[in-house]
Amino acid sequence: MQQHEQTDQERRADSSFFGQPRGLSTLFYTEMWERFSYYGMRAILLFYMYFSISKGGLGFSQPLAASIMSIYGSLVYLTSVAGGFISDRILGSRRTVFYGGVLIMFGHIALSMPLGRIALFASIVLITLGTGLLKPNISEMVGGLYTEYDNRRDSGFTIFVFGINLGSFISPILVTWLGMKYNFHLGFSLAAIGMFFGLLQYIRGGKKHLPSTSLYPSDPLEPEDVKKLSFRIGVGVVVFGLVLLLMQVMGTLSLSTFITLLSLIAIATPIIYFVVIISSKKISSNERSRVVAYIPLFIAATIFWAIEEQGSVVLALFAQNQTNNNFFGFQIRAGFYQSLNPAFIMLYTPFFAWLWIKLGRKQPSSPSKFxxxxxxxxxxxxxxxxxxxxxxxxxxxxxxxxxxxxxxVEVAELLISPIGLSVTTKLAPKAFESQMMSMWFLADAAGQAINSQIVKYYTPDNEINYFLIIGICAIVAGVILAFLVKPVKRLMEGVS
Known part of the structure; x- marks a missing residue:
């Protein structure tokens, strides 16, 4: 107990980065550059896919391009399951984040080459795997800078999210200007350069300011675990291959049906993961109760991300096809609108960071904010x-x-995204710390998997019904969650 108090005091004394631990600075800038690369690429990827070949695009149909965009985003977060597992059981979070950054950089390099659809799908694989390694673990490392009772945690995550959005704000403007005015591949190369700077920042600051515990897995694999893992991976690969073979034999295998298959996997994965964690013998009864409390928050986050992530698909199409982009003599390129999301986040963040500190223990609970x-x-x-x-x-x-x-919608994001990151680290069982952070990103994966199926119905003839139905679904879900706040709080076992 005495040792715990001493550690807590030492961590509170480290407040050299806007009142936060110095390690937050390293993670802040690393994630800023990673998001610069990712959202810069996404700002022009939809247009690159459906613009005609004569305009430098790949010539996909618009509905198919929108569906690919959504399932791509889903896969990026779906692979966070593997990233959390690799960190917890094999490499530790610091090395896992580094290797993820390297894969991301090579994915953007692939897109920067004029190799057509081959480069597109190669980049999807690389960036999907790389982001899965990086995203959950860098967020888990932020949580590791604070004790469970450090009131700076929510404020720290809010600042961290500000860094995410700083990179996300700059990149769509620069990458869109370069990519859509001159050449798509030049824009993608700028995204690769951004990830390179992120890796430099991470290597430089990691040795000085990140805790040494991040170098080691929290729950290392035992020899018998390796055999079980190898068997499960092998079975999964064989089953997936057989499903594809069956679809081919039946004549139903196409890019569209392949996307549907991936969507089903993305939705089923968190369900299976919840069952595995809740039934695990490695967690206590209190930890199990907290995981159960996390389920309604997860569902709420899934619905929210389904709406928020359509900004780079549905609203991007609206920007290109239905918006007067000549604004007082200034020509707005459709990709520029992708900077609105992070711009409002940065505008609102100081207020919310101040508000949560000002309210302290009187602030609404996490379920109420959701x-x-x-x-x-x-x-x-x-x-x-x-x-x-x-x-x-x-x-x-x-x-x-x-x-x-x-x-x-960005007011909603400030009530859900940083709070969700924070509450996930607080509700996570010790044996599943990084993997629980993966669960947070699986909410985004499930939301975008749903999007990959419903964005096909976004057409001019169906536009009003599309916005109306999705909007009403979110509002009804929010009202239902309001009635569940008290039972969820009880299950959270003292965590707010």
Whole structure:
């Protein structure tokens, strides 16, 4: 007990980065550059896929390109399961993050080469695997800078999310300008350079400011575990291959049906993972109760991310096809709108960081914040009904409609994203620390897997119904969660 108190005091004394531990600085800038590369690439990838070959694109149909965008985003977060496992059981979080960054950089390099669809799918594999290694573990390392009772935790995660959005704000402007004005591949090369800078920052600051415990797995694999793992991986690969073979024999295998198969896997994975964690003998009864409390928060996050992540698909199409991008003589390129998400996050973050510190123990519980965030997210889509109703689907409307929608949904994100990161680290069982952080990213994976199926129905003829149905679903889910706040809090066993 005395040793715990001493460690707690030492951690609180480390406040050299805006009142936060110095290690947060290293993770802040590393993640900033990683997000620079990822969101810069995403700002132009949809257009690269469906623009005609004569315009430098790949010539996919617009619905297929939108579906690929969504399943790509889903896979990026789905692989966080493997990333969390590799960190917890094999490499430790620090090395796992580094190897992930290297794969991401090579993925962007592949896209920067004019090799057509081959380079596209190669980059998807590399960036998917790399982000899976990096994302859950760098967030878990942020949580490791604080004790369970350090009130700076939520504020620290809010600052960390600000770093994410700083990189995400700059990159769509630069990458879109370079990629859509001159050449898509030049834009993708800028994303690769961003990840390179992120790796340099990580290597330089990691040795000085990150705890040595991050070098080692928290639950190392035993020899018998290696055999079980090898067997399970082998079975999974064989089953997946047989399913593909069966689809081929039946004549149903296509890029579209392959995306559907991946969507089903992305939705089933968190369900299986919850069962594995809850039934594990490695967790106590208190830890099990906290994991059960996490389930409704996970479902809420899935619905929220399904709406938020459509900003790079549905709203991107709206920006290209239905928005008057000549604004007071300034030519807005459709990819520029992807900077609105991080711009509002950075605008709102100081207020929310101050608010949570000001309220202290009086602030709303995590489930209450999630509930309010869900309702606000739904309203952002209800808002998009207005321009279509007023002006029709053939008119090009003011860009301020898109600005307004993003302004609304980013309030919801500040109530859900940093709070979700923080509550995940607080509810995580000791034996599943990184893997529970993977669960948080699986909410995004499931949300985007759902998107990969529903974005196909986003057409001018169906636009009002599309926004209305999704908006109402989010609002209803938020109201239901509001009624569940008290039982969820009881299950959280003292965690707020």
């Amino acid at each position: 509930s309010l965030g869900m309702v606000i997210a739904g309203l952002s889509y209800i808002f998009m009904i207005l321009p279509v109703s007023l002006f029709g689907t053939s008119a090009r409307v003011s860009p301020l409609w898109l600005v307004g929608s993003w302004a609304i």
